[in-house]
Amino acid sequence: MSVKRALNIVKIKKMKQEGNPITMITAYDYPSAKLAEEADIDIILVGDSLGNVVLGYDSTIPVTLDDMVYHSRSVARGAEHTFIVTDLPFMTYHGSIDETLRNVRRLMQEGHAHAVKMEGGAEIATTVQTIVQAGVPVLGHIGLTPQSVNQIGGYRIQGKDEPDARRLIKDAKALEQAGAFAIVLELVAEEVAAAISAEISIPTIGIGAGRGCDGQVLVYHDVLKYTSEYREKRFVKTYANIGDQIRSGISEYVKEVKTRVFPGEDHVFAAEEGVLDQLYGKGKAESHS
Incomplete structure (x- = not known):
C-alpha cells in the first residue's frame, strides 16, 4: 500500500484548473484527523470553530492562539500525510505586522500547520500579502466571517443583494491579488459564489455556498452528527449518526x-494458585475473595 502524499498549494490550484473538486474537513484532534486522512480527505482545516464545537463557547471569539497551537499540533500528529490549514483566531492579525508574523510563526513552528486561514477581504489584503511574502501560504475566508459575527449582526446569508455581491467579488479579487492560494466562501448565495469562482483563478471552497465552488468544507462533527442536542443546518449533509x-x-x-x-x-485476570492463602493464611482466603 503506497503512502499518501500531502497536497501543496501548487497541486491545490491545479485541482481547480482540472475541474477536480477539493475536499476539506474541519477537525480538531488526533483521532479525528487520523480517520479523516484514512478516508483520503484532501485538506484538514483546524478551525477556530473548535470554540463552539469542542470547547463549549457560544462563538469563536474566546478562542486563543494557544488553543489553536494545541489543537493544530494534535491534528498534525494524526494526519502526517495531509495538507493542514490552521485558523488565526480573533484579533491575532489586526495589530502590528510584527505581532501578526509572530502569531503566524507559532502556528507553523509549534502547531505544524502547512498554511494559515484568515477571515476578511480587501481590508486585510496588505497583511495577507506580507504573510505570503514571508513564505507562508494563506487561505482566505469571506462571506459569513464568524469572528465578526457581532459586527455583521448574526449568522446571516451573504451576497443576497447587488451591493453585497459586488463587495464579495471585490474582496475575493483583493485576496487573490494579495497571494492567497484559495478562498473559503461561507454562507454565500449560490449564484454569487459561482460568479466569484468563475472570476478568480484560485480555488473557492464553499460551506453553505452552493454547487458552483471548486471544493467543499464541512465540520467533522456535523458530517458525523457527533454531538449532543444536534442542531440541524440546511447547508450540512449528515453521513453518519455517531452521536446516537x-x-x-x-x-x-x-x-x-x-x-x-x-x-x-x-475481562478479568487470575493470580497464581494459592496466592490468597499466602497473603491471608490457609483457610482464611475465602473471606477476602
Whole structure:
C-alpha cells in the first residue's frame, strides 16, 4: 500500500484548473484527523470553530492562539500525510505586522500547520500579502466571517443583494491579488459564489455556498452528527449518526456496571494458585475473595 502524499498549494490550484473538486474537513484532534486522512480527505482545516464545537463557547471569539497551537499540533500528529490549514483566531492579525508574523510563526513552528486561514477581504489584503511574502501560504475566508459575527449582526446569508455581491467579488479579487492560494466562501448565495469562482483563478471552497465552488468544507462533527442536542443546518449533509451510537454504547456500559454484568469472565485476570492463602493464611482466603 503506497503512502499518501500531502497536497501543496501548487497541486491545490491545479485541482481547480482540472475541474477536480477539493475536499476539506474541519477537525480538531488526533483521532479525528487520523480517520479523516484514512478516508483520503484532501485538506484538514483546524478551525477556530473548535470554540463552539469542542470547547463549549457560544462563538469563536474566546478562542486563543494557544488553543489553536494545541489543537493544530494534535491534528498534525494524526494526519502526517495531509495538507493542514490552521485558523488565526480573533484579533491575532489586526495589530502590528510584527505581532501578526509572530502569531503566524507559532502556528507553523509549534502547531505544524502547512498554511494559515484568515477571515476578511480587501481590508486585510496588505497583511495577507506580507504573510505570503514571508513564505507562508494563506487561505482566505469571506462571506459569513464568524469572528465578526457581532459586527455583521448574526449568522446571516451573504451576497443576497447587488451591493453585497459586488463587495464579495471585490474582496475575493483583493485576496487573490494579495497571494492567497484559495478562498473559503461561507454562507454565500449560490449564484454569487459561482460568479466569484468563475472570476478568480484560485480555488473557492464553499460551506453553505452552493454547487458552483471548486471544493467543499464541512465540520467533522456535523458530517458525523457527533454531538449532543444536534442542531440541524440546511447547508450540512449528515453521513453518519455517531452521536446516537456513542450515547447508546455508554448507556449500555452504565447499565452493565450497575447490574454487575461487566466486567465478566472474559475481562478479568487470575493470580497464581494459592496466592490468597499466602497473603491471608490457609483457610482464611475465602473471606477476602
